[in-house]
Amino acid sequence: MKPPASLQPLIDDGIIDLVLRRLKSGKEASVFLVSGRDGEVLCAKVYKEAQQRSFQKLAQYQEGRKTRSSRDARAMGKRGRHGRRVQEEEWKNAEVDALYRLAGVGVRVPKPYLVHEGVLLMELVHDGSGQPAPRLVDVELSADQAVRWHAFMIVQIVRMLCAGLIHGDLSEFNVLIDGDGPVIIDLPQAVNAAGNNNAFRILERDVNNMRDTFGRAAPALLETDYAHEMWALYEAGELTPDSKLTGIFVHDEAPADVVGVLHHIEDERREAEERQRRREEADAG
Numbered sequence: 001m002k003p004p005a006s007l008q009p010l011i012d013d014g015i016i017d018l019v020l021r022r023l024k025s026g027k028e029a030s031v032f033l034v035s036g037r038d039g040e041v042l043c044a045k046v047y048k049e050a051q052q053r054s055f056q057k058l059a060q061y062q063e064g065r066k067t068r069s070s071r072d073a074r075a076m077g078k079r080g081r082h083g084r085r086v087q088e089e090e091w092k093n094a095e096v097d098a099l100y101r102l103a104g105v106g107v108r109v110p111k112p113y114l115v116h117e118g119v120l121l122m123e124l125v126h127d128g129s130g131q132p133a134p135r136l137v138d139v140e141l142s143a144d145q146a147v148r149w150h151a152f153m154i155v156q157i158v159r160m161l162c163a164g165l166i167h168g169d170l171s172e173f174n175v176l177i178d179g180d181g182p183v184i185i186d187l188p189q190a191v192n193a194a195g196n197n198n199a200f201r202i203l204e205r206d207v208n209n210m211r212d213t214f215g216r217a218a219p220a221l222l223e224t225d226y227a228h229e230m231w232a233l234y235e236a237g238e239l240t241p242d243s244k245l246t247g248i249f250v251h252d253e254a255p256a257d258v259v260g261v262l263h264h265i266e267d268e269r270r271e272a273e274e275r276q277r278r279r280e281e282a283d284a285g
Contacts, residue, residue, distance in 0.1 A: 098190040128179030137172040146217035166191040170206035
């Protein structure tokens with residue numbers, strides 16, 4: 001096929017030889033099958049520009065990400081031209097950073113090769129016969145297979161969390177099935193688990209998406225609560241990649257002591273005012 005303009009720089013620079021065909025076009029990017037210099041078939045992911053993307057509430061995913069410099073961070077906050085450009089680069093670089101980090105801790109993700117002119121080049125996940133692997137949504141599951149793959153995905157999510165990341169958009173559309181089982185894809189919105197105030201809510205949605213998907217074939221999975229269980233361990237500093245989870249979590253049903261909390265806030269306010277008064281008196285003296 002005729003190379004799209006976004007992939008021409010990779011051909012001009014001798015990184016790839018041919019663009020074979022478009023594999024898919026999603027809300028955030030288009031993926032093409034390309035031929036590398038050694039003839040290996042690879043995936044080239046071309047990210048859409050901000051005005052073309054449909055991903056909602058981007059700010060909640062980017063909260064807690066570190067920018068390269070304080071100048072860039074200030075620019076992003078001001079939302080000017082430079083800030084938008086920095087935000088675009090951060091978005092495009094987030095996925096390759098996540099892929100390298102997760103591959104290093106044993107999470108099944110596509111192997112990244114490089115980012116060139118805003119295009120991510122990575123391995124093709126195939127079905128064992130050389131054809132692109134199907135998405136989880138397109139695979140018919142038996143109950144036994146659903147239970148096994150759900151357990152596997154819970155381990156993958158735990159490993160991600162231990163590495164400080166949450167997928168952020170994990171669903172049956174973002175999991176491929178190769179000859180060895182599930183492979184997690186599409187990570188540009190990966191969330192900083194420790195620095196994002198929405199982290200648990202996003203994690204819970206990812207976990208529950210997997211529960212609901214596999215639960216269609218194995219209904220007993222619908223009664224599990226892995227999200228709260230792993231988050232409680234994570235907050236306590238006790239979650240490890242080898243943690244044995246049960247899927248059972250007992251919620252605290254005791255009513256919140258709202259009055260006590262308000263009294264505590266008031267006490268803290270008064271103490272802060274008193275400290276400020278003492279500092280002013282010391283400065284005046």
